[in-house]
Amino acid sequence: MTQNFRTWPIALVLGLLSAPIVLMYLYLFLDTVTNSAAGSLIPNEFTLEHWEFLWKTPPGRANIWKVALNTLIFATSTSLVVLTISSMSGYALSRLNVPFRRSLLAGALVLHAFPSVTLLIAIFLVLQMVGLYNTLIGVILVKAALELPFGIWIMKGFYDSVPWEIEMAGIQDGASRFTVWRRLVLPQVRPALLALGLFSFLAGWSEFILPQVLTPGNEVQVLSVYLAGLIADDNNFDMALFKAVGVFYVIPVMILFIFFQKHLMNIFGGGSKG
Amino acid sequence: MRILLENFTKRFGSLTVIDKMNLEVKDGEMLALLGPSGCGKSTTLFAVCGIHRVSGGRILFGDRDVTRIPPQGRNVGVVFQSFALYPHMTVGQNIAFPLEIKKLPKAEIEKRVVEMAELVHIGNLQERRPSELSGGQQQRVALARALVRKPDVLLLDEPLANLDAKLRLEMRSEVRRIQLETGITAILVTHDQVEAMSMCDRIAIMNEGEIIQVDTPVDMYDSPRTEFVAGFLGNPPLTYLRGTRTENGFALANSDLRIPLNRMGNLPAPGSPLSLGIRPENYGPRGDVIIAGRVSFIESQGREMLYDVTLSEGSVLRSIQPVNRDVSLGDKVAWSVVVERILVFGAEGERL
Numbered sequence: 001m002t003q004n005f006r007t008w009p010i011a012l013v014l015g016l017l018s019a020p021i022v023l024m025y026l027y028l029f030l031d032t033v034t035n036s037a038a039g040s041l042i043p044n045e046f047t048l049e050h051w052e053f054l055w056k057t058p059p060g061r062a063n064i065w066k067v068a069l070n071t072l073i074f075a076t077s078t079s080l081v082v083l084t085i086s087s088m089s090g091y092a093l094s095r096l097n098v099p100f101r102r103s104l105l106a107g108a109l110v111l112h113a114f115p116s117v118t119l120l121i122a123i124f125l126v127l128q129m130v131g132l133y134n135t136l137i138g139v140i141l142v143k144a145a146l147e148l149p150f151g152i153w154i155m156k157g158f159y160d161s162v163p164w165e166i167e168m169a170g171i172q173d174g175a176s177r178f179t180v181w182r183r184l185v186l187p188q189v190r191p192a193l194l195a196l197g198l199f200s201f202l203a204g205w206s207e208f209i210l211p212q213v214l215t216p217g218n219e220v221q222v223l224s225v226y227l228a229g230l231i232a233d234d235n236n237f238d239m240a241l242f243k244a245v246g247v248f249y250v251i252p253v254m255i256l257f258i259f260f261q262k263h264l265m266n267i268f269g270g271g272s273k274g
Numbered sequence: 275m276r277i278l279l280e281n282f283t284k285r286f287g288s289l290t291v292i293d294k295m296n297l298e299v300k301d302g303e304m305l306a307l308l309g310p311s312g313c314g315k316s317t318t319l320f321a322v323c324g325i326h327r328v329s330g331g332r333i334l335f336g337d338r339d340v341t342r343i344p345p346q347g348r349n350v351g352v353v354f355q356s357f358a359l360y361p362h363m364t365v366g367q368n369i370a371f372p373l374e375i376k377k378l379p380k381a382e383i384e385k386r387v388v389e390m391a392e393l394v395h396i397g398n399l400q401e402r403r404p405s406e407l408s409g410g411q412q413q414r415v416a417l418a419r420a421l422v423r424k425p426d427v428l429l430l431d432e433p434l435a436n437l438d439a440k441l442r443l444e445m446r447s448e449v450r451r452i453q454l455e456t457g458i459t460a461i462l463v464t465h466d467q468v469e470a471m472s473m474c475d476r477i478a479i480m481n482e483g484e485i486i487q488v489d490t491p492v493d494m495y496d497s498p499r500t501e502f503v504a505g506f507l508g509n510p511p512l513t514y515l516r517g518t519r520t521e522n523g524f525a526l527a528n529s530d531l532r533i534p535l536n537r538m539g540n541l542p543a544p545g546s547p548l549s550l551g552i553r554p555e556n557y558g559p560r561g562d563v564i565i566a567g568r569v570s571f572i573e574s575q576g577r578e579m580l581y582d583v584t585l586s587e588g589s590v591l592r593s594i595q596p597v598n599r600d601v602s603l604g605d606k607v608a609w610s611v612v613v614e615r616i617l618v619f620g621a622e623g624e625r626l
Contacts, residue, residue: 165358168325171345172352173372174423183371187362 032244050240054248062218062226064248071222074140074211075204081144082151082200083193089148090155091181095167105156112149120213127214139214143207147200158192159185194263198256205253223249275336275426275459276301277322283330284317291317292483294331304453304460305488306470308506309480315463316431318480322461323350323429335426348427351420351458355432357412359404365415366391366400372423390418394452410441417452428453428460434469446473467507471495479503501623504551510580512617513592515550524548524618529587533563536613541626548626551617554580554594561610565591569605583607 032050034043057063092098093105123142124133132138162185170180186193208224215221221229227249230242257264277299284292292314299305307315320326322333324345332341340348359368369390373383391397394414404412413433420428433449434442450473453460464470470477471491478488479502487499491507498504505511515533517526519541523534533550535541541548557565570590571582574597581593581601593609601607618626 163356163358165354165356166360169352169354169358169360169419170371171325172323172350173419174346174375175371176346179375184360187360190362 028243029247031240032247035240050238050244053241053245061229062221064226064245066219067221067223067226068248070136070220071205071224073136074143074207074222075201077136077140078143078147078204079197079201081140082147083197085144085148086151086155086196087186087189087193090152091159091185093152094156094159105153108149108152111146112153116146117209120209123210124213134215134217134220136215136220139211139220140204142214143204143210144200146210147203151196151200154196155189155192158189162188191263194260195265198260198264202253202256276334277427277459277461278334279318279322279331280334281331282318282321282328282333284314284321284326285329290329290483295483295485297478297485297488299459299461301459302457303475304450304462304473306462306464306474306477307480308464308467308470308477310506311465313480314483315465315480319429319431319461319463322427323352324348349423349425350427350429351423351425352429353413353416353420353431353433355435357404357416357436359412359415359419361404363403364400365396365402365404365407368404368415369418369422372419376423386422390422393421393455394418394448408441409437410445413437413441413445414448417449421452421456421458425458428456428458430460430462432464433462434464434466442469449473468509471507479506497625498617499625501549501551501619501625504617504619504625508553510554510592510594512551512553513590514619515552515589515591517548517550519544519546519548524550526585526587526589529585531565531585531587533565533611533616534613535616535618537618541618542620547621549619549623551619552591552611553615553617554592556612556615557583557591557593558595558609560612562613564608564610566606566608567591569601569603569607572601572603581607583609 030043033046033048035045035047036043053064093101098104127133127138127142130138132141166184166188167180170184171177175183206224207222208228211220211222212225212228216225223245227242227245230238230245277297279295279297281294281296282292283290283294295318297318307318309315317326321328324340324343328341332339334340335348360371363371366387369387370383373386378386387400388397391400394417396411396414396418399407399411399415404415407415416433430449434445437445446469449462462470462474474491476488476490477494479486479494481502487494487503489497494503495507498507501514515524515526517524517529519525520532521544523532525532565583565585567583567585569581570584571580573580575594577597578594579597579601581595583591583593585591591611620626
């Protein structure tokens with residue numbers, strides 16, 4: 001490939017501009033496996049003591065593996081609920097003659113734009129009343145409900161781009177409307193399902209405020225709340241431990257991104273017609 | 275199986291698209307629904323296959339009233355304009371899909387898929403996906419999928435519109451061959467008169483939701499019922515001379531041209547307006563009555579030449595002839611018309 005301008009000046013400028021964040025990430029990792037003398041930036045010894053939380057549970061704190069498992073359950077279930085409901089309601093709103101279709105779509109959009117923090121106290125009261133306070137199921141349902149408007153809109157946009165003829169052909173071939181959806185239409189929107197699944201998984205993984213308020217107990221704690229608990233601990237605040245847990249928290253996200261970034265891009269490929 | 279539409283009516287909201295239409299497609303026949311876009315031909319087709327609900331009247335397959343039966347229960351095969359193959363399935367899976375829905379045993383499905391693939395000549399493509407096929411091959415797969423269930427009726431919605439010109443010619447005869455081999459009753463929706471005439475036993479020509487005429491291609495071409503039908507069939511289309519009836523024939527308006535007519539019996543009284551429809555093949559060096567004019571346009575079609583001749587008062591007649599290099603643009607010609615073949619229309623466009 002011939003280039004009509006030199007790239008190194010651009011690379012230099014961009015490199016300089018992004019240096020701070022690259023350095024921050026570098027030190028985030030470096031500080032978890034090394035010790036440095038006070039006031040110095042150069043590490044002077046390798047150590048794994050900051051990762052001790054993986055095999056030692058300090059008194060009063062939740063077990064990290066239990067917390068990680070909770071986070072995984074929380075994110076996965078949220079993602080599954082969002083996928084199941086959006087893939088069906090998106091189809092209904094795109095193709096079926098639903099009464100109040102336009103108002104439903106507009107309502108979903110409003111809900112999507114609605115800041116969820118404002119609902120927090122109401123949700124807290126409701127969960128307590130129905131006995132789901134401090135349970136994973138409760139917070140999963142709430143998180144999934146808040147993610148749904150986005151999911152429904154995305155899925156509807158993808159369904160809109162599936163040609164009608166495929167469904168008509170399926171019906172002529174003798175298949176029921178449900179079979180047509182499951183066997184003929186759903187495979188056409190597979191990229192959307194994959195992307196939406198990943199998005200809601202990541203949204204669940206990084207959610208903080210809902211679990212913080214709705215599942216404060218040690219048994220049902222998730223990683224973000226665990227991490228926040230470390231900052232809040234004034235007595236023995238440990239910066240390196242905080243960083244180590246942070247790295248532990250972010251690794252699964254990084255892995256997902258590396259493997260699925262192409263699919264994540266897809267979500268912006270499906271147009272959404274009103 | 276015979277298809278019968280009785281007083282078929284279709285409304286979209288308050289708009290009546292088709293009002294009390296009657297049509298019979300005979301058993302084993304291939305019938306073309308021909309008409310300009312928006313004439314209601316696709317609406318009729320979708321009512322027959324059950325995608326559109328009928329607003330009034332009845333639809334019968336044989337003696338079975340299917341008016342209220344959902345599409346899944348009608349046993350109709352449809353080939354869509356865009357073929358509508360299932361993109362995530364291979365050719366074999368596409369053809370097998372209707373049988374899987376019927377829950378036939380695996381061995382039976384395999385056998386029938388192979389048979390069908392042989393019939394439409396795609397036996398070697400079963401493992402491919404639709405995106406890896408040419409337009410003609412996709413068309414064949416669509417036909418196979420529509421026919422594999424052994425439907426009572428085959429419906430074709432503009433099946434050749436998405437193919438390029440050469441393939442269209444090939445698939446025209448292929449579709450007809452497959453229809454004849456299976457002996458299935460078929461309805462072909464098209465706006466292309468060449469397709470309708472070359473592929474079908476009979477043509478039902480439609481305009482604005484109404485069937486104007488149902489006839490064999492040859493009879494419809496020779497004796498169209500209205501100016502609309504005459505103009506729709508035949509390429510290049512016929513041209514008209516407009517004037518009035520005289521004692522023994524026709525007088526062109528604003529001109530002293532007189533044409534004697536053969537069958538005067540059913541013509542209106544002298545002085546009433548008449549239009550003469552003249553097909554390009556009936557105007558040329560050989561004929562009965564000379565109509566002179568100046569060549570105003572020449573189009574070469576290879577084997578034949580198309581000439582537009584403008585008369586002194588402004589009417590234009592078209593002539594199609596074997597290539598004739600003696601005639602060039604602007605020449606005065608004194609060609610004549612075959613009186614026997616003139617189509618006479620009244621003031622309302624009705625044939626007289």
